[in-house]
Amino acid sequence: MRALTWHGKHDVRVDTVDDPEILNPRDAIIKITSTAICGSDLHLYDGYIPTMQAGDILGHEFMGEVVEVGAKSTLQKGQRVVVPFTIACGSCYHCGKHQYSACDNGLPADNQDIGQEMYGQPMSGLFGYSHLTGGYAGGQAEYVRVPFSDVGPIIIPDGVEDEKVLFLSDILPTGWMAAENADIEPGDTVAVWGCGPVGLFAVQSAFLMGAERVIAIDHFPHRLELAKKFGAETINFEETATYEALLQMTGGIGPDAVIDAVGLEAHGFFVDNVIDQIKASTFLGTDRIHSIRQAIIACRKGGRVSMPAVYGGFVDKFPLGAFMEKGLTLKTGQTHVQHYMPALLNAIMENKIDTTFLISHTLGLEDAPQGYKMFHDNQNEVTKVVLKPGLALAAE
Template identity: 60%
Template sequence: MKALTWHGKGDMRCESVPDPRIEHPRDAIIKVTACAICGSDLHLFDGVIPSMERGDVIGHETMGEVVEVGPEAKGRLKPGDRVVVPFTISCGECFFCRKGYFSGCERSNPNHAMAAKLWGHSPAGLFGYSHLLGGYAGGQAEYLRVPYADVGPVKVPQGLSDEQVLFLSDIFPTGYMGAEFCDIRGGETIAIWGCGPVGQFAIRSAFLLGAERVIAIDTVPERLAMAKQGGAITIDFRDEDVYDRIQELTGGRGADACIDAVGTEPDTGSGFDAVIDRIKGATFMGTDRPHVLRQAIHCCRNFGTVSIVGVYGGFVDKIPMGSAINRGLTFRMAQTPVQHYLPKLLERIEKGEIDPSFVITHRASLEEGPELYKTFRDKKDGCIKVVMKP
């Protein structure tokens, strides 16, 4: 089959790889009908995620049609079912899965010891996202093996298109979780850093949950325009001081909650700390660039919440914990337990409360994928979200 594969920093290729096969009785094989390039895939493309190996099949936003089912998954799936596949691989039986914390699954990462050395404990395995998280082949391919298929994939109702439900695999639940972490009761002002796909869903999710105002921070015109279409007040951080503008909008109090939807690779061109972060990264003295996180902490009101859904990989420094502890901030963060959110977000789509396809700007084939990685990374041609149809 054809698949997108990683061959080093900046080197994605579309090439032939072996077809997946049933390896465990709980597996299923799906024929991929739609997949997407995620912002966190760019961290792979940029070479900042450890333990990638040349030839790894990438991608974790996937849906398709079931073509083969292992004997222990047949009670839930059958050939011909249309399914969307969560990017988190979860057993459904361990301590964390039973509590709904599917992204903390204790069983799905075969390389849990490797992850524990870096993070203390291992999270769940993920599709197409390094051997640190299991080394599973990803879904930017013609076919995908789905482990624990009796737990993960969710059947798609008739009448909904691939483009309406594909993003239930990751970015819609991630953006929604980021907003839910803000404990929105109604009437709040929520500030969101990053107007990429996850940020766009965080904007709309904040309004769905009852926020009165959303302030969206970015510098890419097309992203800011989409955020404004979603009802947000926008700040271009190259034209305005973010802290001063948020102070002005909130009467000096600060935002009720702040969402970091950027993570480890912010596109920040100003600020002394941002310059230091870049120098550390270039000289291998640091793993992440947490400029956005620092700014979110300073912009949050006393006893507010900082919600982190952007990807960080290792260790961050110069975090203003003095500000956070003295002002009573709450931090909420997670790799999204997609299986927890997917059913209720699917219901919102069915009711017409949101059509997630609004975020798509580019549609392509797998063969066009490597070039579109560059377009997406460089924010060219108005690219916000790429969907590929193998």
């Protein structure tokens, strides 16, 4: 089959690789109909995530048709499914608490030592996202093996186009969980750093959860315009001092809750961010954490901090004193996708949530390398790239 494979920083290629096979009775094989390039994939593209190996198949946002099932799979051939990016068994201690991204059995046994050493405990498995998360082949391919297929995939009704439900695989539940983690109360003012896909879904979700005001922060004009369509007020951090603007907009109090949807590759010409970039380029540091620093400083006393953004390693200049003295709370983590999928699918079917607005480009799988470059280099106009195996459409 054809699949997008990683070969190093800014080097991804569509190669011919072996077809996936059933390895466990709970497995299923999915023929991919749609898959997307996620902002988190750009961390792999930029070489920030460790334990990647040449030839690894990328992609963790995908859906398709069931073509083969193991003896203990609950899926049936011909069903259309969206697959969560987190791989979870459904029966361990954490799955019993609906903490699917903390599943104890999502990682193969020979991959658990890496997470144990880096984070104290191994995380769950993720599709197409390094050997730290299991080394599983991803879904930017013609076919993919889905472990624990009796737990993860959600069946999509006939007649519902892929574009309406594809983002159930990751970014819609991630944006929703980000807003949920902010403990939004009616009348709250919520500030969201980053108007990429997760940030925009967090904006939409915050309003649905009762926020009175949402303030979206970014520097890409088109993304800020998308946030405005949901009713958000906006700050362009290249034109306005964010902290001062937030204080002015909230009567000197600060936002009730803040959401960091930027993560380890924060942009902007700020002193702390420049230092972070120098450290990252000279291997003296890993993550650039300007956005979470600023969110903590801007949040009101007694407020809540939600961090759906991806961070990978150790950081310095973290404002721990401000965090403690202001009495803030922080919630974060990989998304428990399986927990949120059923309710969010219902919301889509009832037209309460729109997802299609985000798609800016649809390309064939063979055009995936161009899609990555487009998304990486032009994040103003390129908001989301969807790839379709077999689609003969060249990137422009």
